[in-house]
Each structure stands twice: as structure tokens, then as C-alpha cells.
Amino acid sequence: MTKLSVNVNKIATLRNARGGNMPNVLKVALDCEAFGADGITVHPRPDARHIRYSDVYELRPQLRTEFNIEGYPSDPFINLVLQVKPNQVTLVPDAPDAITSNAGWDTRTHFDFLSEIIDRFNQVGIRTSIFVDTNPELIEFAAKTGTDRIELYTEPYASAYASDREKAVAPFIKAAALAHKLGLGINAGHDLNLENLRYFHEQIPVLDEVSIGHALITDALYLGLQETIRQYKDCLK
Numbered sequence: 001m002t003k004l005s006v007n008v009n010k011i012a013t014l015r016n017a018r019g020g021n022m023p024n025v026l027k028v029a030l031d032c033e034a035f036g037a038d039g040i041t042v043h044p045r046p047d048a049r050h051i052r053y054s055d056v057y058e059l060r061p062q063l064r065t066e067f068n069i070e071g072y073p074s075d076p077f078i079n080l081v082l083q084v085k086p087n088q089v090t091l092v093p094d095a096p097d098a099i100t101s102n103a104g105w106d107t108r109t110h111f112d113f114l115s116e117i118i119d120r121f122n123q124v125g126i127r128t129s130i131f132v133d134t135n136p137e138l139i140e141f142a143a144k145t146g147t148d149r150i151e152l153y154t155e156p157y158a159s160a161y162a163s164d165r166e167k168a169v170a171p172f173i174k175a176a177a178l179a180h181k182l183g184l185g186i187n188a189g190h191d192l193n194l195e196n197l198r199y200f201h202e203q204i205p206v207l208d209e210v211s212i213g214h215a216l217i218t219d220a221l222y223l224g225l226q227e228t229i230r231q232y233k234d235c236l237k
């Protein structure tokens with residue numbers, strides 16, 4: 001079964017637009033769980049423009065599904081993750097001023113850095129994942145770091161889906177087959193939506209988890225959160 005982890009960054013973005021606590025990130029996360037989400041993802045960034053470290057501490061004891069924290073492994077981020085002990089940490093190579101994630105790791109260049117951090121998280125039993133593109137060599141280096149999983153950066157798939165979905169998914173099928181052969185778990189995320197998710201899942205049934213935020217929260221404006229989560233889950237059947 002491929003799990004759906006709902007990224008609640010955009011709920012925090014909306015809250016932060018006015019100050020105050022509306023919408024309430026914790027309540028939305030708990031509602032996502034009640035409506036069938038298999039996990040909650042957050043991606044705190046250094047400028048705290050959406051999820052804040054205080055949100056992460058508040059969410060941890062309340063969540064009943066899998067908690068996934070994504071982010072660039074700065075010292076403050078590493079300390080946060082070690083204190084909060086989520087089910088999974090996903091290392092993302094975001095620059096501090098990135099609008100959103102826009103590439104996977106160069107796991108060859110950053111091999112020593114990543115290996116050391118993965119080791120620290122593995123030692124305390126936090127499942128690890130590294131955000132990567134479909135480049136086979138970089139997936140092989142990811143595996144050598146000792147990470148449990150990779151997360152495939154799906155923006156290139158999403159942006160090419162409408163023009164030629166077979167061509168768009170082909171490198172992801174190859175990347176997933178290689179990762180599977182290397183014994184890695186496989187997550188995927190970025191710009192997945194109700195249009196492109198079902199086909200991606202059909203083509204790569206070995207997926208462990210997808211994390212989806214931007215499109216899902218947008219769809220919820222029209223469909224409501226409960227129906228939106230039902231429809232995303234349906235794409236993963």
C-alpha cells in the first residue's frame with residue numbers, strides 16, 4: 001500500500017498571513033488523519049514563513065499517524081529532529097531562500113556530509129530519506145549513505161505529464177527499479193496532484209509513500225478536506 005502523507009505547510013502559510021491561529025495547523029493535521037491520511041509532513045524553513053519549529057513540537061505528541069519532517073539539515077534542523085523524534089526525516093538540499101524545493105541532492109558531492117547525518121538519525125531509530133532526482137549514479141550514492149529510503153523529486157514528471165506522460169514517467173520507473181534493487185524504500189513528492197498521481201502510482205506500484213501539499217490544499221478549497229483526501233487516496237488504490 002502506498003501511504004498518503006499530507007504536507008500542511010500551506011495551512012501554516014495561510015495562518016501566518018494574518019497572525020493569530022486561523023486556520024489552526026494542529027486541528028487541520030488531526031482532521032487530515034481523521035479523514036484518512038496515513039501521515040503528516042512538515043517542511044520548516046529557516047525563515048519560518050510557514051511551519052514554525054513550535055508547530056513541530058506541538059504536532060508530535062498529538063499525531064497518531066506517521067510524522068515526516070523534511071528540510072535542509074542545518075544544525076538547528078538536526079537538533080529539532082533529534083528532539084522531536086518523528087517517524088521519518090527527509091533531507092532536502094534547499095537553499096535558505098528557496099521558494100520551494102527545486103532539486104534533489106548531489107549525493108556524490110555531499111556523500112560524507114549526508115552519511116554522517118544519516119548515521120546520527122539511524123542511531124536513534126528515526127527512519128531516513130534523501131530527496132533525489134532520477135539520476136542512477138546519485139541514487140547509488142544515496143544507497144551507500146545508509147539511508148532507509150529516497151524521495152523522488154517529482155516536479156519534472158508533473159510538469160511534463162500533460163504533454164507526454166509515458167515519457168515523463170519513464171526515468172522515474174527506472175529510478176524506482178534501481179532503488180528497489182538496492183534495497184531502498186521509495187517515497188515521492190512535489191507537484192503531485194489529482195491529475196497526475198493515479199498514473200504515477202500505476203506505473204510505480206512499489207512506492208511506499210507520497211507526500212502532497214500544495215495541490216491537495218488547493219483542491220480542498222473547492223472539494224473540502226475530507227473529500228479531497230478521499231480522492232487522493234483513491235488514486236493510490
Ligand SMILES: CC(=O)[C@@H](O)[C@H](O)COP(=O)(O)O
Nearest residue numbers: 009043070092100101189190
Ligand atoms: C521536499 C518537497 O518537495 C516539499 O517539502 C516541498 O518543498 C513543500 O514545501 P512548500 O510547501 O514550501 O513548497
Ligand SMILES: NCC(=O)COP(=O)(O)O
Nearest residue numbers: 007189190191211213214
Ligand atoms: N515532499 C513533497 C511534499 O511534501 C509536498 O510537495 P507539494 O505537494 O507541496 O509540491
